Amino acid sequence: MEPQQQTLPATGSIEEPAAVSSAPAAPQQQPIQGGAVSPPQDSTGVFTSQGVGLAPSQQTFDSNGVFSPTGMVPLPDQHVMAGVSGAVTEHPANGNTISADEIALYDRQIRLWGMKAQKKIQAANVLLITMKALANEIAKNLVLAGIGSLTLVDDQNVSEADLGAQFFLSGENIGQNRAEAASREIQKLNPRVKVIADSGSIMEKGVSYFSAFDIVIATDLNATTLAFINTATRLHHRQFYAAGSHGYYGYIFCDLIEHDFVLQRDKANVSTNVGQESRTRFVTDVKTQKEGGKTIELVAKRELYSTWDLAAEASALPAEYLKSPRRLRAVTPFLSCLRALWAFEQFHNRIPAHNRQDLEYFTKSATQCHSLLSLPGDTLNSEILRSFLQNIGSEIAPVTAVLGGELAQDVINVLGQNQQPIQNMVIFDGNKMEANQYALHPEGPLGLAQLEPANPMMPAMMPTMMPMGDPQMDAQLGNSQIGEQQMGNPQMFPMGQPNMTHQGAL
Structure with a gap:
């Protein structure tokens, strides 16, 4: 049975916040290393992803687009739920009422974002695609927050490789469908949330399938599949997130089309004026x-977004970056690496293999992407490429915990419409424990205007990748600073080595 459709308010008018009698509890902060978030640790200092439910209380990116953990607080866990009296009943899909038991259960988060936001959260139907380690973290946080329904789609079966970084699966689940196996454990976290498992292929769903959900989250998929899903969500005016992790590295992308939210703050001496604040x-x-x-002061704002193929694959950095050599040098080179990976997947329909031809191809593609972003050539070196290539296809639990927590937190912000959302690409570097945010958009109209027939903008795809040895390709990239001599022996790139795959600790 498909969840009922829910439509979030699309106007820019201010909705008065609901008053809560009790004072907000102070949010618990995670340890910070060098200004960036550190993954949660247990009493022995070992990084862990289990039991970490995160919810927002304020914006989590600073003015430079760097991720900050302030405002994250634990969500209700099973121990809290066990102490709530009364029978557990399925939450009504319209989200118009919240029972006394639910108020007690979600007390801490209601204090943070108010009763009206909690009602919107409990009315939300979310689709989550591909149940790997990253989706496990997202599912955990959203279910503990009390969304209305969560539909899991995955057509793959559980294998031994899934067990190292996924806490909803065990050896007993090997051979079972991943969505069905995970759904049974996810349901135990919060019986009030409707959890639905779908073992079908997402590419076999009709475009109308996505209209039943408020938010669609696609994880660990290739760029072609992400573009298909985002096109479908755009056609039905549904909000879209894409995310993926590769060992120490990962990303979050969102297309909220046009999103309205209200910020509540003390009035400053300088008045806030209605009008354009930035391009988006x-x-x-x-x-x-x-x-x-x-x-x-209650300030209603609207953010405009772009589609995956227009924003993630080819758009330039914002103008303020292009005008500042210092800011360009600070841009993470893993943005170029990810773009090269997405282009490789589109052209070859697979990830790079452990052979010289694929490694040379990827290196030249990453160098080209780096140049198109106007980034200094020396910030993408052989060590950066080696590290990224070694991590492709692997899962590390602390990294997926941070990425999954941040994505789920932003979904809660978007549903509650009382916090600044991500705009629109986050790149995570686990070596530095930093997540940097970049607003990547093409020239031309943004938001709903991208859907208008009169819009001359065509999907901006990555530059066509040509087979290795093609004279035109070699002429364009033959003078790359990262040539074959720097690549060295292919054995320096141990793709998918056991010591890198599915580790549970850094």
């Missing part, structure tokens, strides 16, 4: 109200 952000309304002798 507009202030649509401003109101004030008195609370406890203070003047509170």
Whole structure:
């Protein structure tokens, strides 16, 4: 049975926040290393992904687009649920009422974002595609937050390789469908959430399939599949997230089309004016109200987005980066590596293999992507490429915990419509424990205007990749700083070695 359709408000008007009688509890902060988030640790100092439910209380990217863990708090866990009296009943799909038991269960998060936001969260139907380690983390956080329904789609069966970084699966599940096996454990986290398992292939779903969901989250899929899903969500005006992890590295992308939200803050001496703040952000309304002798400002904003194929694969960095050599040098080179990987997958329908031809091809592609982003050539070197190639296809639990927690947190922000969402690409570097945010958009219209027939913008695909040895390709990239002599022996790139795959600790 498909979940009922839910439509989030699409206007830019301000919705008055619901008052909560109790004062908010102070959020627990994770340890910080060098200004970046550190994965959760147990009492022995070992990184762990289990039992880490994260919810937002404030924006989690600073003005430079660097991820900050402030505002993350634990969500209700099974021990809290066990202490709630009364029978567990399925939550009504319309989300118009919240029972006393649910208020007790979700008390901490209601204090953070209010009753109206919690109602929206409990009315939400979410689709989550591919149940690997990253999706495990996302599912855990969303179910503990109390969404209305979670549909899991995965046509693959559990293998031994799935057991190292996924805490919903065990050896008993080998040979079973991944979505069905994980759904049984996910349901135990919160019986109030409807968890649905679908063992079919997402590519065999009709475009209308996606209309039943408020938010679609696609994880660990190739670029071609992501473009198909994003096109379907756009046609039905549904919000879309894509995410993937490769060992120490990963990304989050979102296309919210046009998203309205309201920020509540103390009124400053300088008035906030209605109008355009940046290329993607507009202030649509401003109101004030008195609370406890203070003047509170309610600022309604709207963010505009681009599709996956227009934004993630070929768009330039924002103008403020291109004008600043210092900011260009600070851009993570793993953005170029990820773009090269997506292009390789599109052309070859697989990830790079452990052979000289694939490694040379990938290196030249990454160098080309780096150049198209106007980044300094010396920031993409052989060590960066070697590290990225060694991590392709592997899963590391602390990395998926951070990425999954941040994505789930942003979904909660979007559903509640009271926090600044991601805009629109986050690149995570586990070596530095940093996640940097970049607004990647093509020239031309953004948001709904990209769907208009009069829009001349065509999907901007990656430059066509040519077979190795092609004279035109060699002429373009033959002078690359990362040539064959720097690549060295292919044995230096041990793709998918057991010591890199499915590790549970850094």
